[in-house]
Amino acid sequence: MDRPLSHLRVLDLTRILAGPWAAQTLADLGAEVIKVERPRAGDDTRSWGPPWLKDAAGADTAESAYFLSVNRGKKSVTVDLSKPAGQRLVRALAAKSDVLIENYKVGDLARYGLAYDDVRKANPGIVYCSVTGFGQDGPYAQRPGYDFVFQGMCGLMSITGERDELAGGGPQKVGIAVTDVLTGMYASLAITAAIAHRQLTGTGQYIDLALLDTLVAFNANSILNYWCSGEIPQRFGNAHANIVPYEAFASADGHIILAVGNDGQFASFCRIAGRPELAEDPRFRTNPERVRHRAVLVPIVQAIVRQRTSRDWIERLEAASVPCGPINNMKEVFENPQVRHRGLALEIPHPAGVPCPTVASPIRFSATPLEHRVPPPRLGEHTREVLGAVLGLSGGEIDSLAAAGIV
Numbered sequence: 001m002d003r004p005l006s007h008l009r010v011l012d013l014t015r016i017l018a019g020p021w022a023a024q025t026l027a028d029l030g031a032e033v034i035k036v037e038r039p040r041a042g043d044d045t046r047s048w049g050p051p052w053l054k055d056a057a058g059a060d061t062a063e064s065a066y067f068l069s070v071n072r073g074k075k076s077v078t079v080d081l082s083k084p085a086g087q088r089l090v091r092a093l094a095a096k097s098d099v100l101i102e103n104y105k106v107g108d109l110a111r112y113g114l115a116y117d118d119v120r121k122a123n124p125g126i127v128y129c130s131v132t133g134f135g136q137d138g139p140y141a142q143r144p145g146y147d148f149v150f151q152g153m154c155g156l157m158s159i160t161g162e163r164d165e166l167a168g169g170g171p172q173k174v175g176i177a178v179t180d181v182l183t184g185m186y187a188s189l190a191i192t193a194a195i196a197h198r199q200l201t202g203t204g205q206y207i208d209l210a211l212l213d214t215l216v217a218f219n220a221n222s223i224l225n226y227w228c229s230g231e232i233p234q235r236f237g238n239a240h241a242n243i244v245p246y247e248a249f250a251s252a253d254g255h256i257i258l259a260v261g262n263d264g265q266f267a268s269f270c271r272i273a274g275r276p277e278l279a280e281d282p283r284f285r286t287n288p289e290r291v292r293h294r295a296v297l298v299p300i301v302q303a304i305v306r307q308r309t310s311r312d313w314i315e316r317l318e319a320a321s322v323p324c325g326p327i328n329n330m331k332e333v334f335e336n337p338q339v340r341h342r343g344l345a346l347e348i349p350h351p352a353g354v355p356c357p358t359v360a361s362p363i364r365f366s367a368t369p370l371e372h373r374v375p376p377p378r379l380g381e382h383t384r385e386v387l388g389a390v391l392g393l394s395g396g397e398i399d400s401l402a403a404a405g406i407v
Contacts, residue, residue, distance in 0.1 A: 002019055003028075003029055003030025003368050003369075003370055004024050004029050004030055004365065004368050005026055005029040005030040005031040005192070005195075006025070006030035007029070008030075008031040008032070008098040008099060008195065009031065009032045009034065009097045009098050009099070009390075010023060010026050010027075010031045010032065010033045010034065010097060010098065010099040010100075011034055011036065011094055011097040011099065011100045011102065012033050012034060012035040012036065012074060012101055013036050013090070013101065013102040013103075013104070013109070013114075014035075014101050014102060014103040014131065015037075015043040015044050015045070015054065015103065016043070016044055016045060016103070016180070017045070017070060017147075017180035017181065017184070017386065018103060018131050018179075018180035018181070018183040018184045018187070018211065019101050019102070019103035019131045019187070020035075020070040020071055021047075021070050021181055021183075021184025021185070021186070021188075022101055022184040022187035022188045022191070023035065023188075023211075024070050024071060024072060024074070024181075024184075025184065025185070025188040025361070026074065026188055026191065026192075027073030027074055027374075028072075028073060028361040028363070028372070029192075029363070029370065030368075031098075032098070032314070032372075033073060033074040033075065033277070034075050034077055034093060034097070034382070034386055034390075035074045035075065035076050035077065035377065036077050036078075036079050036081075036093070036187070037070065037076055037077070037078050037079075037089060037380070038078065038081075038246065039078040039079070039080055039081070039328045039405065039407065040078075040379075042076070042078070042379040042380075043067060043071070045064060045066045045067040045070070046063075046064055046067045047064065048063070048066040048067065049064035049065065049066065050064075050065075050119075051064075051065045052064055052065065052098070053065065053068060053350065053352060053354065053356060054168070054354065055352050055353060055354055056353050056354050060200050061352045063352065063376070064379075065088055065095075067376060068130055068356060068357075068358070068375075068376045069359075071214075071376040071377065072348065072358050072372065072374060072375060072376050073104070073372070073374045074358075074374075074377055075377055075382035075385070075386055076378065076379055076381050076382055077380065077382055077383045077386045077387070077407070078379035078380035078383055078407055079383075079406065079407055080405060080407070081114075082111055083405075083406055083407045085124070085401065085404065086406045086407070087112045087113055088116065088128050089387070089401075089406070089407070090112070090114060091114060091118070091119070091122070091393070093214070093320050093386070093389050093390060093391065094114065094119045094122070094123060095119075095122040095123045095208070096123075096390055096391070097123070097193070098125070098127065099126070099127045099128075099129070099191055099195070099316050100119060100126055100127070100128045100129070101128070101131065101187065101191070102114075102128075102130055102131070103130070103131040103132065104130075104135055105130055105142070105144070105382070106130075106141050106142060110191050114143075116128040116130075117334055120204060121240060123382060124203070125198055125202065125203070125204040125205070125335065126154055126190055126202060126204045127194040127195055127198065127204050127205060127207065127211060128204070128205075128206050128207065128224070129190065129194075129206075129207040129220065130206070130207065130208055130209065130213075131183060131187055131209045131210075132145065132209075132210055132211070133145015133146070133150070133210065133211050133212065134210055134211075134212050135208055135210035135212065136208045136336070137253060140212070144285065145211050145212065147178065147179040147180050147211070148173055149176035150179040150211050150212060150215045151178070151179060151215065152171070152173075153212070153216075153225060154179075154212060154215035154216045154219070155216070155222070155223075156173075156174065156178075156218065156219065157170060157171040157172065157173055157232075158232075158233070158235065159219075159222050159234070159235055159236075160172050160173065160174060161235045161237065162235065162237040163234065163235050163236065163237060164235070164285070165272065166237070169235075169281070170237070174235070175189050178215075178218075179211045179214060179215045180211065182214050182215065182218055183209055183210075183211050183214040186209060186214055187209045190207045190209065191207065193252065194207060198280065200294060200323045210232065210259065214236070219241065221333070222241070222243070223260060225241060225242070238257075239294075239298070240323050242291065243259075243260065243261060243287060243291070244260075244287065244290040244291050244294045244297060245258055245259070245260050245269075245290070245297065245298060245301045246258070246260055246268075247261050247298075247325065249301060250302065250305065250306055251305075251306065251307040251308060251309055251310040251313055252306060252307065252308055252309045252310075253309045253310055254309075254310045254326075254327075255310065255326075255327050256305065256310045256313050256314060256319070256325065256326060256327075257322075257324060257325045257327060258301070258305070258322075258324050259323040259325075259343055260322065260323070261322065261323060262287070263279075263285065263286055264344070265289060265321070265322050265323065266284070266287075266290070267279040267280055268317075268320045268321065269317065269320075269322050271320070272316045272317060272320050272322065272351065273304045275300075276299070278297075282397060283296060284289070284297055289337055298341070298392060299357045304384065308324060311339075314326065328362075342360075342362055344358070344359055345360075346358050346359070346360050346372050347358065348373060348375040349375065350373060350376075351378055352376045356375040356376065358372060358375075360372060360399055371399075376407075380407075381399070383407050384398055387401075387407070
């Protein structure tokens, strides 16, 4: 059965994380994704190890876990873009593609005749998406951009981490490169929207995706909290700025997350805790009052939660429909029965002769279900296949290009 984007070809001129994440999402949705890499070196993340995929004997292969995490379902073609013959090859591939994604520095691809204005001359319907740190214009456009910098610059770290006056207080970054992943997600959404527009009008277009813009937008309700109140949002650690009690609490043997989202859930928690009178206390009866009296209520809840084990709390609270949960490590995540049921952990056969682990796409379709059968490619694995099938080059022509170091 065809997947939603099985009719599309994507030329992936990206590396590291944000652009490859977007291209991998399109590959999951069925698009043929041709990843163009540097001969002999490839995407920078191919060397970002350890850890590495292990072969059947338990020895390290040349496949880094980082690269494997963001390049499944793609074909790898090696082309030297610094040489005119390599540039001609990539322009020819762009002319036969529906989408081009790139994350070069602003203006870099123009030197190779691969800017949007160059490509659309041969392919007016191309959807061309540029992913950069600061966007295509503005005073910072030429700056390089890194996730950590954006987490600080865009305000996320100002609301992430424990309060300054408490032990361990101070700004903290999110544990993954959230800026890159989110930008990749926005890019894939923008590309599919542009494809829908092209189907209606026949016209392609240019998409300018910036990591800066993405993470500013990601602040969501915190921005509106500031705009509506005039007060600068502060760090609350694991607590919530607008809901109480809504944070991590120490139990008798670990920690649980208690996420009371409304007054009924708070009453249920109080009943399970053996303290029903708390739900009738005027200071705690409604969420606005609980927020105002946070400093009084939270220590009371802390003392209550410490009296039982995490498992005991979770079983009792779940039975009463009070949102709660454990704080799992990565091993525990994939031992969770719901995660197992949803089939999120997969293995794909890999040319190294061992299964390649991967996480299933969270997108579920009723009519066009996704499949995960193609592992992340080895460097240059599909060069001959693509140049022959897409561009019609003969084996001798490809041999000549390889001898000249072009591919």
